[in-house]
Amino acid sequence: MRRFKFKSIQARTLLTLLPIVIIALVGISVLSYQFAKEKLNTEINTNANNTLIGLNESLNSQLKQNSMIVSSLAAATGELGNNLDIADYFKLTERWQMLSPFTYGVGIFFAENQYEQGVKYRSAYAIRDGDKITTTTEYDDPAYDYLTQPYYTATLNNFDKIYYTEPFTDSVSKIKMITAGKTIRNNDGQVLGVALADISMNNIRDYVNNLKIGTAGRAILVSGKGEVLASGRPEIVADMPLKDEKIEGMDTVANLINKNQTGRTVVNIQGELNTVFYMTVQETGWKIAVVLPDSEIQQPTQELLHILIIVGAIGIIIISAAILWNNIGMIRETRKVVEVSRKMAVGDYSARLSNQRADEFGQMANEFNKVLESTSGIMNHLNQQSTMIQNAATEIAQDSTMAATDAGHNVKELQQMESGAELQLKAADESTVAMEEMAIGVQRIAESVQEVSEATVIIEQKAEQGNQHLNKAVQQIDRAKEVMDEAGRMAASLNERSQQISSIIDMIQSINKQTTLLALNASIEAARAGEAGRGFAVVASEISNLANNVGDSARLITEQIVSMQAETSAVVNGMKDGSTQVTDGIIMLEDTKQMFASISGDIESVAGEIQEVSSASEQMSAGAEEVTASLNNLADIAKSSAVRAASATERSTQQSQSLQQLQASAQSLDAVSDALNELISKFRT
Structure with a gap:
C-alpha cells in the first residue's frame, strides 16, 4: 500500500486532527441528540x-x-x-x-x-x-x-x-x-x-x-x-x-x-x-x-438537532482556527530550518538559526547551530587535506597516462591475437566436427551397404525357396483335389447302392407281410381241421416265427441302411466343401506368386540405392580435402600470433615499471585517505 505524502505540516495537521475532531463532535452531538430526544419525548x-x-x-x-x-x-x-x-x-x-x-x-x-x-x-x-x-x-x-x-x-x-x-x-x-x-x-x-x-x-x-x-x-x-x-x-x-x-x-x-x-x-x-x-x-x-x-x-428534538448542528459547526470552526493559529508558529520555525538546510545543500555553512524560543523549536535551533559549527570546522580540515590529495592525484594522473598509452598498444595487439586465436579455434572446432561427422557418416554408410548387400542375398534365397515351396504346394493341392473328386464319386456311388438296398428291403418287408398272412391263414385252417391239421398248425407256427424273424432282420437292416445313407450324404457334402476350399487355396497361391514378383522388383530398387550411397562416399572424400586446407590455414595464423605475442611481452615489461611508480603515489594517497576517514568517523549517520 502506497503511503500518502503530505506537502505541508498545515495539510497534515488539518487532514489528521480535523477528521478526528469532527467525528468526536458528531458522535457527541448524536449521543446528546438521542438522549435529549428520549428525555423530551418522555417529558x-x-x-x-x-x-x-x-x-x-x-x-x-x-x-x-x-x-x-x-x-x-x-x-x-x-x-x-x-x-x-x-x-x-x-x-x-x-x-x-x-x-x-x-x-x-x-x-x-x-x-x-x-x-x-x-x-x-x-x-x-x-x-x-x-x-x-x-x-x-x-x-x-x-x-x-x-x-x-x-x-x-x-x-x-x-x-x-x-x-x-x-x-x-x-x-x-x-x-x-x-x-x-x-x-x-x-x-x-x-x-x-x-x-x-x-x-x-x-x-x-x-x-x-x-x-x-x-x-x-x-x-x-x-x-x-x-x-x-x-x-x-x-x-x-x-x-x-x-x-x-x-x-x-x-x-x-x-x-x-x-x-x-x-x-x-x-x-x-x-x-x-x-x-x-x-x-x-x-x-x-x-x-x-x-x-x-x-x-x-418531534419539534423540540428537531430544534435541539438544529442547535447541535450549529454548535458543532461553530466548534469545528473554532478548533480549526486554533489548529491553524498553533501551526503558524510551528511552520515559521520549520521554514527557517528548511532555508538553512537549503544553504547547507549548496555548501554554505555560514548561516545560523535565530534562537528566541524556549520550547522544543528553540532547543532544536541550539543543537542545529552546534552541528553547523562542528561541520564548518570539519570542512576546513577537509579542504586542506583535499589539496594534498589533489597534488598526489596529479602525479598519479601523469603516470597513469603513460601506462594507459602502453596499455592501449598492448590491448590492440592482444585484441588481434585474440581475434586470430578465435579464428583458429573456430576453424579447429569446425574441422573437428566435420571430421567426426564424416567418420560417423562413412561408418554408417559402410554398415548400411554391408547390411543391404546381405539382406539382398537373403531375400533372393528366400524368394527362390518361396517359389519352390509354392510349386510343391500347388502340386500337392492338385493331387488332393483329384483324391477328393474320386472320393466324391465313390460316395455318390455308395449312395446309389444304398438306395438300391432300400428297394430290396422294401421287397423283403412285403414278402414278410405275405408270409405272416399265409401263416395266419394256415393256423386258421389247421384249427378247422382239428386233430388232422395239428401237424400243419406246427408248420404254420414255424412259418409265422420265421416271418417275424425276417421282419425283425429287415427292420435292423433298414435302420443300418438309413444311418449309412445319412453318413454318406454328410461325406458327399464334406467333399463338396473341401473341393471349394481347395479352389480358394489355389487362388491364394496365385496371389502369393504375385507378391514374390513384387519382392523381386524391390530388390532391384535396393540395388539403385546402393549406387547412390557410393556417390555420397565420393562427396565425403572431397570434404576431407577441404578440412586439410583449413588445417594448413590454422598453422599460418598460429605463426603470426606468436610474433605479436613477443611484441606484447616487451611492452608489458615497460608497463610494469610505470605501475611501480604509480604504486608509490597510491600509498601516499592512502595515508591521506586514512586521515579523512578518521575525521568522518566522528559523524553518525
Whole structure:
C-alpha cells in the first residue's frame, strides 16, 4: 500500500486532527441528540398524559359536585316531605343551584298526587343565567309530561342511585344537556319524586374545545355510545358518532377507545402520525382523548438537532482556527530550518538559526547551530587535506597516462591475437566436427551397404525357396483335389447302392407281410381241421416265427441302411466343401506368386540405392580435402600470433615499471585517505 505524502505540516495537521475532531463532535452531538430526544419525548408524553388526567379529574370533579348537589337536594326534600308550598321549593332549588357554577339547572319533580292530592304535575326548577338565577314552572305543562321523560323514568328505575342520562336537547330550554337524577323518598321510604341537576353541554364543550396541549394537541370527548360530545379539532363534527367522521384514521381511534378503558396508541390521521391518549370519565362512562401530532412531539428534538448542528459547526470552526493559529508558529520555525538546510545543500555553512524560543523549536535551533559549527570546522580540515590529495592525484594522473598509452598498444595487439586465436579455434572446432561427422557418416554408410548387400542375398534365397515351396504346394493341392473328386464319386456311388438296398428291403418287408398272412391263414385252417391239421398248425407256427424273424432282420437292416445313407450324404457334402476350399487355396497361391514378383522388383530398387550411397562416399572424400586446407590455414595464423605475442611481452615489461611508480603515489594517497576517514568517523549517520 502506497503511503500518502503530505506537502505541508498545515495539510497534515488539518487532514489528521480535523477528521478526528469532527467525528468526536458528531458522535457527541448524536449521543446528546438521542438522549435529549428520549428525555423530551418522555417529558412531552408525560405532560400530555398529565393533561389528560387533569382534564379527566376536572370533569369528574364537576360531575361529582353535580352529583353531590342532586344527592343532597333529594335528601333535603325527603326530610321536608310535602309540607312546604311551591315557593319554598323554589327557594330550595335556588339555594342548591348556587353551590356550583358548572351546573345549569336544579329541579324537584314530584310524582303524581305527591305534592298535593289531585295535582299530577308539580315542579320547582332553578336556572343559572350567568351570575343570575331564575326559576320556572314551564315543566308543569301537561303537554311536556315530565312523568314520561327518560330522565324521570330512568331515575326511578335506578332506585336510590344517581343516574346520568346521555346528552339530549331539552324541548323547553332548547339546550343540549345531561341530567343527573336521584329518587326523593320521605322518612317512610315513600317515593315523592326525583331531584335533578342538569349540566349544559355548552359549558363542557367550551371547556374541552379551549383545552390545548402544546401548540397542536387537542382533546376529544366521546359519549358512552361513541357520539362526539366536544372536540378541539375543528374538522371533527360534534353530535355524530366518532367512527362515522369522514377523517382518515378516526375509525381506528373510535374502535380503540370503545374497547379499552384507558391507554395510548399511535394512529395515522390524515396522513400524519398522532399519539392518542385516552381515559374513561368514571361518573358518566364517557371517553376523553388527547390527540397529539408527532410533529409536535418531534419539534423540540428537531430544534435541539438544529442547535447541535450549529454548535458543532461553530466548534469545528473554532478548533480549526486554533489548529491553524498553533501551526503558524510551528511552520515559521520549520521554514527557517528548511532555508538553512537549503544553504547547507549548496555548501554554505555560514548561516545560523535565530534562537528566541524556549520550547522544543528553540532547543532544536541550539543543537542545529552546534552541528553547523562542528561541520564548518570539519570542512576546513577537509579542504586542506583535499589539496594534498589533489597534488598526489596529479602525479598519479601523469603516470597513469603513460601506462594507459602502453596499455592501449598492448590491448590492440592482444585484441588481434585474440581475434586470430578465435579464428583458429573456430576453424579447429569446425574441422573437428566435420571430421567426426564424416567418420560417423562413412561408418554408417559402410554398415548400411554391408547390411543391404546381405539382406539382398537373403531375400533372393528366400524368394527362390518361396517359389519352390509354392510349386510343391500347388502340386500337392492338385493331387488332393483329384483324391477328393474320386472320393466324391465313390460316395455318390455308395449312395446309389444304398438306395438300391432300400428297394430290396422294401421287397423283403412285403414278402414278410405275405408270409405272416399265409401263416395266419394256415393256423386258421389247421384249427378247422382239428386233430388232422395239428401237424400243419406246427408248420404254420414255424412259418409265422420265421416271418417275424425276417421282419425283425429287415427292420435292423433298414435302420443300418438309413444311418449309412445319412453318413454318406454328410461325406458327399464334406467333399463338396473341401473341393471349394481347395479352389480358394489355389487362388491364394496365385496371389502369393504375385507378391514374390513384387519382392523381386524391390530388390532391384535396393540395388539403385546402393549406387547412390557410393556417390555420397565420393562427396565425403572431397570434404576431407577441404578440412586439410583449413588445417594448413590454422598453422599460418598460429605463426603470426606468436610474433605479436613477443611484441606484447616487451611492452608489458615497460608497463610494469610505470605501475611501480604509480604504486608509490597510491600509498601516499592512502595515508591521506586514512586521515579523512578518521575525521568522518566522528559523524553518525
